[in-house]
Amino acid sequence: MFWRINIGAFLGVILGAVSHALMWQDRDYVGVFLGEGQSYTGEFDIASPDAGYDPNQHEVTRARVGFSFSDGYRRGDRGGEWVDVWLESNQLWNDREVDGTHRYGFDWIWRGLSGTMLTDLQDGVLSYTVKVENRSDGRYNDVWLKQAKLKAWGQEVPSVHGVPDGGATIALLILALAILFLLGQQMARG
Numbered sequence: 101m102f103w104r105i106n107i108g109a110f111l112g113v114i115l116g117a118v119s120h121a122l123m124w125q126d127r128d129y130v131g132v133f134l135g136e137g138q139s140y141t142g143e144f145d146i147a148s149p150d151a152g153y154d155p156n157q158h159e160v161t162r163a164r165v166g167f168s169f170s171d172g173y174r175r176g177d178r179g180g181e182w183v184d185v186w187l188e189s190n191q192l193w194n195d196r197e198v199d200g201t202h203r204y205g206f207d208w209i210w211r212g213l214s215g216t217m218l219t220d221l222q223d224g225v226l227s228y229t230v231k232v233e234n235r236s237d238g239r240y241n242d243v244w245l246k247q248a249k250l251k252a253w254g255q256e257v258p259s260v261h262g263v264p265d266g267g268a269t270i271a272l273l274i275l276a277l278a279i280l281f282l283l284g285q286q287m288a289r290g
């Protein structure tokens with residue numbers, strides 16, 4: 101019984117290691133102060149040599165973006181600041197309230213990508229724009245855009261390496277040998 105549990109755990113680790121997804125990320129340390137009506141445009145690039153994503157060998161299957169804001173050192177203004185955020189021509193947030201402080205933590209907003217936003221990322225490059233809204237509430241709307249992050253997960257394009265994948269073949273071979281070993285032991289006991 102003890103050996104079956106250990107072999108099952110060992111095979112689970114091997115199969116888990118073989119079938120893991122690839123991950124790429126890009127982080128922009130923006131650090132720009134934006135007043136009412138001002139905007140900042142940046143670019144995520146996971147196709148850079150440092151990130152390791154190659155559009156000819158990989159495909160992105162899921163991704164998410166995050167932006168951090170700060171509205172003051174010790175505490176934010178009374179009330180929040182309002183921003184709009186776009187990825188390419190797709191608006192992620194409209195009238196999104198943000199706050200956060202330099203001292204006690206930034207206000208992070210995150211969103212998963214889908215549809216055309218995920219399709220736009222397949223070449224590894226995605227532009228973003230953050231704009232501080234003009235408000236008619238009598239308060240001045242200003243905020244620090246601190247960071248922008250992109251995390252993407254995916255896999256190798258199947259046609260690049262053929263079928264079957266070498267790692268999966270080895271894992272299946274080990275699994276088959278383990279099953280044969282356990283069946284042989286079971287038959288020997290009678």
